[in-house]
Amino acid sequence: MIEMKDVWKAYPNNVKAINGINFQVDKGEFVYIVGPSGAGKSTFIKLIYREEKPSKGEIFVDNTNIAKIKERHVPFLRRRIGVVFQDFRLLQQLNVYENIAYALEVIEEERDVIKRKVMDVLDIVQLKNKARAFPSELSGGEQQRVAIARAIVNQPEVLIADEPTGNLDPETAWEIMDVLDEINHRGTTILMATHNKDIVNTIKKRVIAIESGRIVRDEVRGNYGYET
Incomplete structure (x- = not known):
């Protein structure tokens, strides 16, 4: 591997x-x-x-x-290869959903696929209820969960x-x-x-x-x- x-x-x-x-x-x-x-x-x-x-x-x-x-x-x-950093590196002007979706938008994934994948990873990190929140509204742990969701949304090996x-x-x-x-x-x-x-x-x-x-x-x- x-x-x-x-x-x-x-x-x-x-x-x-x-x-x-x-x-x-x-x-x-x-x-x-x-x-x-x-x-x-x-x-x-x-x-x-x-x-x-x-x-x-x-x-x-x-x-x-x-x-x-x-x-x-x-x-x-x-x-x-997904990467998660100590300092989260979230885009402050985007909400949780948008931060994760961005990783799929740059590879021109279809909109319905983006929605499905984003909601799937939000379920894994238990943050579906925070999809419309902005990074500044989240705790450090929640921000790291978003960063993890973003890192795995492309289903990396x-x-x-x-x-x-x-x-x-x-x-x-x-x-x-x-x-x-x-x-x-x-x-x-x-x-x-x-x-x-x-x-x-x-x-x-x-x-x-x-x-x-x-x-x-x-x-x-x-x-x-x-x-x-």
Whole structure:
């Protein structure tokens, strides 16, 4: 499903962010990406959805080497990979329905299909009653649910969550994990970068730990392994 082969990433200032990573994620897995700040987690994730290109190596998503695809093909790749950020990144001038529908409008989906898909994902994240609300009228947890709905409305094979609970209180963070777990049970592969020790240690999943741009630990049902 996702595979990195001898992947390196160096930035123009000669900072080496990723140093010879090899790993594979199978379809339907849920994987935590952990490690200290500055370890290379963000770069690792950005490489998977082609926000960054590797300096060396191959990255496969469903047998496509995304390190070599042309820039004009990147938007098509991102229809297959949903991304959720820590800061939600919702369009403030659009309501909940419109924020989610926008992801379908840009690919010129038909209006009746848009309505059906938007309402389906609002049902998954339990926000049908907030469809006409604006982001400023929502709590942080509700905004993150909208961001998740937007990320999965194209029915991506992979969902990447970059610190999705980082700006949320503990109770709300657990609610977001329930949503992500439900999406995973529906068949979506999930990679989640996190510093949330309690979540990783309680909801047992595969754990990949990155330090100094290298994978130092890869455990099935692993622990967080760092002090917070």
